[in-house]
Amino acid sequence: MNQRPETPGEPSEVERRLYDALDAAATRPPAPDLFERVLGSIADDRVRRRRILRTAVVLIVAISLLTAMVLLFTPRTVTGDLLLEWWILELFANVLLIGLALWLGPFIKRFGRAYAADVFHDNPQTGKSYIVLTDIVYYLIFTAYILFTISFQPREDWTHFVVPAQAGFEAARLGGILLIIGVLHGLNIILMPILGRLFSLNRKLSGR
Template structure:
């Protein structure tokens, strides 16, 4: 055997590993938690689809028609519907980004776990403030000059622009956050090292940002 293999063999023999007594229970709990998460996701998707279908049916049923049989939807119905879509995006997109960003944040702030948790909380606050401000700034309480009392192509274009605009804003800010987060993590680590604070081992004491 090579020198490296000898060192590995000696290390394993000097400190033999033992299986955890609750390993089987932890594996079973993990599998059950994954099943519950999948069932919850399917229930949320099914509930959202049912809610959208019910709302669409109600709108089409309650919307008056012209003498020719065409729909004459009042302008405010589309406005309220757009606000509902924006709110649904806010409450769905935020947890979605946070769920897949925890591991990235934990890796960036492995030397500063409390800073990482605080960073995630602060970014959540900023996220919802941006959504709330955007909805308030773009909401119309009266039809614009080029709108009629019923929905017009101009209003549809405006409402689609609102939805696309918030997605663009959140996408750009999220991209900047991905790029800047490692820089901030490095700065916090350097500051921690210069202050003489004890450094945390990322392998023996992993960061848990879920708590």
């Protein structure tokens, strides 16, 4: 194919196309879908911050009310020491476990989204579904643990008032749920890349 000879100082065909592409890129408005995604991310962050703030306020109010109730209705000895009834500590432990579940779940999810997005980069929708399913499992475990360990009457080695045996039991409840969630979360971190590779391989094989 014959091409017109270029005169000295005149831009070549490649240079003209490059100039046109740069001019078009400079004058073209940003992609609307990207702008909407940025706005959506900002809105999601604001909603998450409001939810965290509301949860913190509710927990502070609940703990304050519980503390006031303990100070007002707990009997005292002759010397003025508190005689804490067993159900007060049990109620406080259950409130603490519920508050821990409501705080720890969004905290793990917040830092796990980027990890899941990197693992399931070939299957973004699968990554989102995986996060939702792990949230369901998380709250089911927390709920089952609280229901299994809650006490509606003093245990054999307890009395009507708080004794070291009950304090040790409640501390073990808190440590137990932290251990369970920690082990499951560690297994999830290890297994997620394996699942991501399997889903990616399955998608590539099915696309052939």
